[in-house]
Each structure stands twice: as C-alpha cells, then as structure tokens.
Amino acid sequence: MGAIQHDLFQTEPVLPAGISLMRGRIDLEDGRALLDDMLGVFAAAPPYRLRMKTGAYVINQMTNCGSLGWHSDERGYRYVDRHPETGTPWPPIPPRLKALAMQAAAACAAPFVPDACLVNLYAEEGKLNLHQDHDEKDFAWPIVSFSFGNDAIFALGGARRRDPVQPVTLRHGDVMVMHGESRMRFHGVKKIVPGTAPFDHPAIPAGGRLNLTFRRAA
Numbered sequence: 651m652g653a654i655q656h657d658l659f660q661t662e663p664v665l666p667a668g669i670s671l672m673r674g675r676i677d678l679e680d681g682r683a684l685l686d687d688m689l690g691v692f693a694a695a696p697p698y699r700l701r702m703k704t705g706a707y708v709i710n711q712m713t714n715c716g717s718l719g720w721h722s723d724e725r726g727y728r729y730v731d732r733h734p735e736t737g738t739p740w741p742p743i744p745p746r747l748k749a750l751a752m753q754a755a756a757a758c759a760a761p762f763v764p765d766a767c768l769v770n771l772y773a774e775e776g777k778l779n780l781h782q783d784h785d786e787k788d789f790a791w792p793i794v795s796f797s798f799g800n801d802a803i804f805a806l807g808g809a810r811r812r813d814p815v816q817p818v819t820l821r822h823g824d825v826m827v828m829h830g831e832s833r834m835r836f837h838g839v840k841k842i843v844p845g846t847a848p849f850d851h852p853a854i855p856a857g858g859r860l861n862l863t864f865r866r867a868a
C-alpha cells in the first residue's frame with residue numbers, strides 16, 4: 651500500500667466575514683437559461699470597451715442592465731442611465747437573474763434590491779486589476795456576483811491596496827455575496843483558467859468567462 655497523498659485533497663479557502671461563497675448555486679440547466687437571457691441584454695446593450703482617464707482601453711468588454719450602469723471614459727468612472735455608444739437606456743435586469751441575486755443576498759442576511767448589473771466579459775487572456783468598488787452611493791448595500799464559463803483565479807484583498815491577497819477560484823455557477831465589513835475590500839481577477847467551463851454558450855466569450863455583479867448604485 652502506498653503512502654497517502656495528502657496533497658491530492660482539495661480544501662475550500664476559509665473566507666473572511668462578509669464574503670459568502672455559494673459554490674455551484676446555479677446548476678447547469680439554470681445556467682444555460684440565465685445565459686440565454688443575457689443574449690437579450692446584449693441585443694439591447696451591446697458589450698463595448700470602456701476607456702480609462704488616460705484614454706487607454708480597458709481589457710475586458712462590458713455592458714450593463716438595470717436602471718443604472720457603470721461606465722468609464724476620459725471623464726472618469728460613474729454610473730450612467732444609458733448606453734454611452736447607442737444612447738439607449740440600459741435594458742432591465744432579466745427577472746430571473748434579479749430574483750436569484752435578491753435571494754442570494756437575503757440568504758446572507760443582507761437583503762437588497764439591485765438597480766444595476768455590471769456585465770464583465772473576459773476573453774481567455776482577460777484579467778481585472780486590483781480595485782475597490784466605491785462608485786455606489788451607499789456601501790451598506792451588498793454586491794452579488796455570478797460566474798459563468800471558465801474558472802477565474804480571483805484575488806481577495808483587504809481594506810488597503812497593500813494588504814495581502816487571498817486567491818479564490820470562482821467557477822461556473824458560483825454565487826458570491828460581499829457585504830458588511832468586506833464590502834470595501836480590494837479585489838481583482840488574476841487569470842482565467844482555460845478548459846474549465848462545463849459548456850460553451852454564445853453569451854460567453856470563446857475560452858473566456860462572464861461575470862455579473864449586481865449592485866444598488868443609487
């Protein structure tokens with residue numbers, strides 16, 4: 651009998667208070683239906699490339715649904731009530747996505763009604779630099795995140811940019827709620843892991859990932 655290979659056992663990371671990770675909360679069938687709903691959002695609000703204050707384009711394509719959407723350009727970061735390129739109001743958050751986000755937040759004793767859903771589209775080489783989400787009016791509201799497609803190596807930091815970061819793998823179907831003392835933590839996406847998605851879907855960039863973050867911005 652060989653030695654037990656303890657390193658083969660996977661353990662879940664221990665997360666700080668205010669970060670609730672619901673692994674596989676969205677099953678494969680529901681995931682497909684919710685992604686189908688996103689195709690309707692993309693038809694009304696095509697994904698586009700935001701710009702930083704310098705005019706440089708950010709890596710990931712984004713779009714929004716809900717009464718407000720997060721946007722950035724040479725004038726800075728802010729929530730706007732319409733698609734900056736089409737001039738059309740953002741489409742509503744698809745009802746079953748909104749209901750699931752509200753249910754997840756309520757399950758964490760952080761009930762809210764989102765008015766904004768930011769859609770992040772990661773290509774295979776996509777990433778997201780360490781940042782805080784601080785453009786919402788009241789940080790007492792939680793943020794809810796849904797992940798689809800390939801795994802992401804997510805980096806969870808602390809209150810200050812220089813604080814250590816903890817890697818957390820976010821997989822297809824995972825729902826994460828950020829609330830309370832963790833709402834203002836620095837965070838980012840270090841990399842996308844190829845070949846880990848359970849299926850392809852036209853709403854997910856080839857080899858990439860789709861992330862939804864539900865917020866209350868106003």
Ligand code: MD3
Pocket residue numbers: 768770778783793795802804820826828832833834835836837838839861863
């Ligand atoms: C922890 N999106 O859209 S979702 C973003 O995977 C964003 O696309 C990432 O950061 C993504 O702003 C991360 C998980 C997440 C979102 C907000 C948080 C984790 C958070 C706010 C505070 C702490």
Ligand code: FE
Pocket residue numbers: 781782783837
């Ligand atoms: Fe963020």
